[in-house]
Structures are given as C-alpha cells and as structure tokens.
Amino acid sequence: SQQGEEDPQALSIQEGENATMNCSYKTSINNLQWYRQNSGRGLVHLILIRSNEREKHSGRLRVTLDTSKKSSSLLITASRAADTASYFCATDPGAQKLVFGQGTRLTINP
Amino acid sequence: DVKVTQSSRYLVKRTGEKVFLECVQDMDHENMFWYRQDPGLGLRLIYFSYDVKMKEKGDIPEGYSVSREKKERFSLILESASTNQTSMYLCASSLGLQPQHFGDGTRLSIL
Numbered sequence A: 001s002q003q004g005e006e007d008p009q010a011l012s013i014q015e016g017e018n019a020t021m022n023c024s025y026k027t028s029i030n031n032l033q034w035y036r037q038n039s040g041r042g043l044v045h046l047i048l049i050r051s052n053e054r055e056k057h058s059g060r061l062r063v064t065l066d067t068s069k070k071s072s073s074l075l076i077t078a079s080r081a082a083d084t085a086s087y088f089c090a091t092d093p094g095a096q097k098l099v100f101g102q103g104t105r106l107t108i109n110p
Numbered sequence B: 001d002v003k004v005t006q007s008s009r010y011l012v013k014r015t016g017e018k019v020f021l022e023c024v025q026d027m028d029h030e031n032m033f034w035y036r037q038d039p040g041l042g043l044r045l046i047y048f049s050y051d052v053k054m055k056e057k058g059d060i061p062e063g064y065s066v067s068r069e070k071k072e073r074f075s076l077i078l079e080s081a082s083t084n085q086t087s088m089y090l091c092a093s094s095l096g097l098q099p100q101h102f103g104d105g106t107r108l109s110i111l
Helices: none
Strands: A005-007 A010-014 A019-024 A029-038 A043-050 A054-060 A061-065 A071-076 A086-096 A099-101 A105-107 B005-006 B012-015 B020-025 B030-039 B042-049 B063-070 B075-077 B087-094 B104-111
Touching: A005 A086, A010 A019, A019 A086, A029 A061, A029 A071, A029 B087, A043 A061, A043 A071, A054 B030, A086 B030, A099 B042, A099 B063, A105 B063, B005 B087, B020 B030, B020 B104, B030 B063, B030 B075, B042 B063, B042 B075, B075 B087
Parallel strands: A010 A105, B012 B104
Antiparallel strands: A005 A019, A019 A071, A029 A043, A029 A086, A054 A061, A061 A071, A086 A099, A086 A105, B005 B020, B020 B075, B030 B042, B030 B087, B063 B075, B087 B104
C-alpha cells in the first residue's frame, strides 16, 4: 500500500542552490520521516517530524509538515555535490511499520 | 555505531532455486524488516518481525517466507525463485518507534 507520493520525481540544480522536495500522503500518521539513499546503497535516516510538529531543522535540512493538507516538504539549503542522492519520505501510520514514497532523485551539478 | 549487514551485495540464481538472503544487526533491535526496491515503485514491505520467532506479512509476501530464530538475524527465503523476483532487497532494523537502520542491500538476479 503505497501511501506517500513525492514530487518532483527528479530534480537537477546547481551547487549552492536550494533544493525542495515534496511528499503527500493519504491517511493519518504518527510521524513522517525523510531518508536519503546514495546510489547502490541502503537508506540513511535524515530527520523525523511528529504529527504535532510543523517545522524541524537539522543542519542544512528543513522539514515542514502540514497535517491538514497531508503533505510535507524537505528543503536542503546551499546544496553540495555530496547531496546527490535519492530522497524518500516515509510515513508511520502506526504498528511500527513505515510506508515509503517513490522518492525524488536529486542531482547537484558542480 | 549501528550496523545492519546483509550477507551478499550481489547474487545470481536460477529459476526454481531456493534462495536465502541473510541479514544481521548488532544493535539488539527487536524490529526487523525486509523490503524490495524496484524502479518507479519505491520500497515495498515484504515481511517484518517484532520479536524472535514472530513474523508478520507486509504488502507483498507472496513467494517469500522469513525466519527469525535469533534476535539479531532475519532471513528472507525465496521458496522457488522466479524472474519477477529479480530486484534489490533491503533489510532494516529498529528499536521501538525509532527510525529504521538499513543494510546496503542485496541486488538479486534470477535467470
């Protein structure tokens, strides 16, 4: 049951620019998480935002959550070549499982 | 640091073979998960386990089974491999409601 949908599917920007990715979901959630996946590797957890939070920061990452619109966004500021990866949102509807979106493929051009 | 280890990065098997994918975590996590990842479909949950000898079906369990005899090890079994099971398989573990930690994946090809 794919719940999350991410937009855009692919994003290509210049180094130093900001990158914004969006995630929409269908049902109520306990929290929403963002993960990064470098090519050929596993996923790495970036940030978790709870359903009662609206915004969260971690270094160059800023996540917002709008539960009324069932959507979230991930902003990466001052992008670097090392940020090139796929980014996934995952929702926690309960029962300790996660439901992942299809991901946004981000390319940072030097 | 947390470590989830999958036994093989690449694996090639033949149609009809019984295939075992192994996953070991060193964090004493009670939850373990198996996903498959296909282009355009994201990650789909195959099976998960909340404790030793416990297992729950995910979204796509058909053609797969799992085994969890010890807390640190979670095995995915393809009973009779078919070409449509060619995929990237990812194992993950977590503690309670904490974020999941992933292995580097096994890229499985069924010929």
